[in-house]
Amino acid sequence: MADQLTERSQNILEAIVEDYIASAEPVGSRAISRRHSFNLSPASVRNVMADLEDMGLLCSPHTSAGRIPTEKGFQYYIDTLLHVRDLNSNEKQNLRKSYRFQGMKMEDVMQEVGRVLSGLSKYTGLVMAPKFSSTVFRQIEFVRLSQGRVLVIYVSETGLVQNKVIEADRSLTAQQLEKISNYLNAELTGLSIQEVRTKLNQELQEERILYDQMKQQALKLSCAALQDEVENQVYVSGASLMLEQPEFSTPEQMRRLIKTLESKKLLVDLLDRSQLAQGVQIFIGSDSSHIDLEGCSLITSNFSNKKGAIGSLGVIGPVRMDYSQVIPIVDFTAQLVSRVLEREIE
Amino acid sequence: MADQLTERSQNILEAIVEDYIASAEPVGSRAISRRHSFNLSPASVRNVMADLEDMGLLCSPHTSAGRIPTEKGFQYYIDTLLHVRDLNSNEKQNLRKSYRFQGMKMEDVMQEVGRVLSGLSKYTGLVMAPKFSSTVFRQIEFVRLSQGRVLVIYVSETGLVQNKVIEADRSLTAQQLEKISNYLNAELTGLSIQEVRTKLNQELQEERILYDQMKQQALKLSCAALQDEVENQVYVSGASLMLEQPEFSTPEQMRRLIKTLESKKLLVDLLDRSQLAQGVQIFIGSDSSHIDLEGCSLITSNFSNKKGAIGSLGVIGPVRMDYSQVIPIVDFTAQLVSRVLEREIE
DNA sequence: TGTTAGCACTCTCTCTGGATGAGTGCTAAT
DNA sequence: ATTAGCACTCATCCAGAGAGAGTGCTAACA
Structure with missing residues (x-):
């Protein structure tokens, strides 16, 4: 048409x-x-x-x-x-300089990316960190705390860490824990966390007729530590910048916007959707299938490393957004973050 | 007067x-x-x-x-x-039931506390997690990632985890790392993280005439992992509830409020201040020494466990807040969180 | 046939003035 | 010391007038 x-x-x-x-x-x-x-x-x-x-x-x-x-x-x-001009090398350099990831933990990197994204675009920055379950298992560690509580630490290939305190049988000794972790480290190496989860569950099933008390303990512990994880951590930065936009100048509009940005649920949905495709994607207004983001557009892109940890980032602004300026920023930032993540594993 | x-x-x-x-x-x-x-x-x-x-x-x-x-x-x-009535046991029970900390990581607990605090008070909930540096050292672990990168994991007595990827000498073998960690675990046990930090630095000084290559490596690694930590993580929940209050009904007021809540700097200041005293504290409006929180009051209390990990939580609302209702909620929640944290170590 | 000038029309926005009503401060009476 | 009475002040609401911006339509024009 x-x-x-x-x-x-x-x-x-x-x-x-x-x-x-x-x-x-x-x-x-x-x-x-x-x-x-x-x-x-x-x-x-x-x-x-x-x-x-x-x-x-x-x-x-x-x-x-x-x-x-x-x-x-x-x-x-x-x-x-729309003609999206590429950034020239000068601008790219500037963008690179805006980000200081030196020696930052993943979480801090994500937060920083959001902040800069928002600062450059003058709109609201969004970052969704890679899900832990999509990363590759590297190592598991147990730390005995007091009273039979055990801290279970998972480490991914990329250096992401997931940890959880689990109530365990008090009789477990440090030696046993070490044995367990050796066993698991051998057993699970190379699997994705998702696979680890199913594998642990399977084995737990098989072992049901508890021949091996200790092994059972091991599996239970490790399983529990992967349960109910809050995935999809979303970082929102610069929400207040949106309030400067004339389309959100009435109290009613402001309230609705802030409420939506705060609940994050919808944002997770959209960023998830964005991960299905590659490259920069644009969701316009109620096209994004939810009235709560009426008047907003979302520009997203994904970042990843070669080992599959995938996250996405983007900018949310009014539909009347300066696309020609924001698109290259989002695009290049995603590339930049990917490169940083890759450098960390390879 | x-x-x-x-x-x-x-x-x-x-x-x-x-x-x-x-x-x-x-x-x-x-x-x-x-x-x-x-x-x-x-x-x-x-x-x-x-x-x-x-x-x-x-x-x-x-x-x-x-x-x-x-x-x-x-x-x-x-x-x-003001007569602050105590909660009756029924209300206490209800409050207890609102919180579900079962098997949650510290971060998630903090976030949950904020959410519930906000939900109950109908104002904005604030939580400042315990600083890692004020906790007690329990264990250090090293995980070798690729290309000489090492993941350093600190665990506190309470099961708090701090981790960081450090660029290390490539020649470090797994055996050496294990030796290092054994050495450090023996050396540092019982110290607060703050003390760990100074102790590591001291030793690094002494050892300067590098008799022991490996020991130096060990210290450097461990030190680096404690550097530039973003302390004072603050969780803000329910900011949008404040926008329902008539004192923040004009666009201008809304913008200012959201901006202040978003920057978090001021909030950290106030929560830090609150940690100097015990029990419930109340900061009223510009008494809080910053115009940005004009029209707001803050009710805070601290939580802690016996090992000294201290955090604070509170509710920020309009000066015209329902103190008699909010104060007991904040008070009891702080006690509740303390008890949960204590249960986790003792 | 496409383009343009002209004109009546519509609708928002702003400003004005008057009416309303809530609440005060003061004074005099109790 | 308390209160009734009264004049006064000020925000809020509403209606109406005027200005300004922009449209749609029609008729003239190249």
């Missing part, structure tokens, strides 16, 4: 979208005919505008206001009119 | 504060004389009100509105008039 637009219509649509992105206000025919040198009178522009409105690409808040792009209009703009 | 108030003045002040807490609107003399059975005419109430205003306990937004308590007024109310 898209390319039925004449060149003139496209030019005008582009002009309207861009003016609207810059001003956040309805764009009138006069303004278009003056600011852009189409050599067309306002009246002609109006005719085209009426057509675009019929197609559902524009709409007007009321009779005597200008036009604003609909979500469909933005969609079209992004699909066919 | 405080107790120069006659009983009648006190009663009226109390009535005003409580009506204001309930309604968020200026309280008039007529309302007071009717709602509360003082058997005083509005005119008499007005006289008292005028006195209270002179003392700086009340103020009126404009001539023909009622009075609202000043911060000083709230302070007085809290210091002398």
Whole structure:
């Protein structure tokens, strides 16, 4: 349906979208005919505008206001009119310098990425850390605490750590724990955490007729430590920047936005969805299938290392976002983070 | 200065504060004389009100509105008039049931505490996790990752874990790492992490004339893992609830509030301050020495275990907060968390 | 046939002024 | 010491007028 637009219509649509992105206000025919040198009178522009409105690409808040792009209009703009320029090496260098990951733990890296993303884009930054279950097992350690409590520590190939305190049989000695961990380290090496989980469960099933008390203990402990993990940690940075945007200027809008950003559930959904595809993805407004993010767009990309730990990051802004500026930032940041993660294992 | 108030003045002040807490609107003399059975005419109430205003306990937004308590007024109310009722055992039981800490990692516990605190109080919950450096050393572990990178894991008595990937000399073998960890575990046992840090640094100094290559490596590794730690992790929950409060109903107020809650810096300051004292503490409005929290009050308490890991939690709400309800919640929650932490080590 | 000038029309936004009502401060009476 | 009475102040609400921006339509034009 898209390319039925004449060149003139496209030019005008582009002009309207861009003016609207810059001003956040309805764009009138006069303004278009003056600011852009189409050599067309306002009246002609109006005719085209009426057509675009019929197609559902524009709409007007009321009779005597200008036009604003609909979500469909933005969609079209992004699909066919937007030219995303690459960052030049200077900008890339600057971006690289913004991030200081030196000697940071994974969590801190994620938080830092969110902060910078938000700072550069002037919108809200989102980062979803790699799920632990999608990483590759490297080592398990047990630390005896007091009163039969045992701290179980899983380490992934990438150096991610997951730990949990488990109530264990008091009779377990340090020697036994060491034996257990040796056994498991041999047994589980090379599996993904997901596989580790199923394998442990299987063996626990088989061993049900507890021939080997200790082995059973071992499996139980290790299993418990992988239970009910809060996966999908999402970091949200710069929510307050969104409140500066005119589309969130009324108390009601502010409340709703903050509530949505705070609950994080929806964000996890979207970032999860984004992981299904590759490269930069854009979700526009209620296209994202949830009213709570009405008026928002989301630009995401994924990062990963060669061992499969996958996370995603992005920027959430008003639909009227400066896509040409934010897209390259998100894109390059994702690459940057990937490279950092890879450097950490390889 | 405080107790120069006659009983009648006190009663009226109390009535005003409580009506204001309930309604968020200026309280008039007529309302007071009717709602509360003082058997005083509005005119008499007005006289008292005028006195209270002179003392700086009340103020009126404009001539023909009622009075609202000043911060000083709230302070007085809290210091002398407020009766904090204890929770009855039923309520305590309910509170206990709200929290499900079963098998949670410290981080998750903290987050959960914040959420519940916010949910119960209808204001914003704050939790500052115990600083790792104030905990007691239990064990150190090294995990060799690829390319000479080593994951250093510190475990505290309480089962808290701190870990970091460190770039190490490639020649380090697994055996050597094990030897190192044995050495350190013997050496450092019983020290607080703070002490561990200084001790490592001292030894590193002494050993400078590197007699013992390996020992030096050991110290360097262990030291590096304790460097630049982001302490003072603060969890903020339910910020959006504050936006429901009438005192944050204008866009400008909302923006400022969210910005402050987001930056967390100020919150860390306040929670740090709260750790200097014991029991429930209350910071009122700009008393908290920063304009950014104008209009807010903070109710905090500390939690700890016997081994000294100390954190604090609290609720941040409008100055016009329902103190009599929130204080016991904060108080009891702090006790609850302490008990949970203690159970984990003892 | 596409383009444009002109014009009536619509709708929002802002400003104004008056009415309303809540609440005060003061004074004089009890 | 308390209270009734009264004049006064000020925010809030509402209606109406005027301005301004922008549209749609029609008729003229190249």
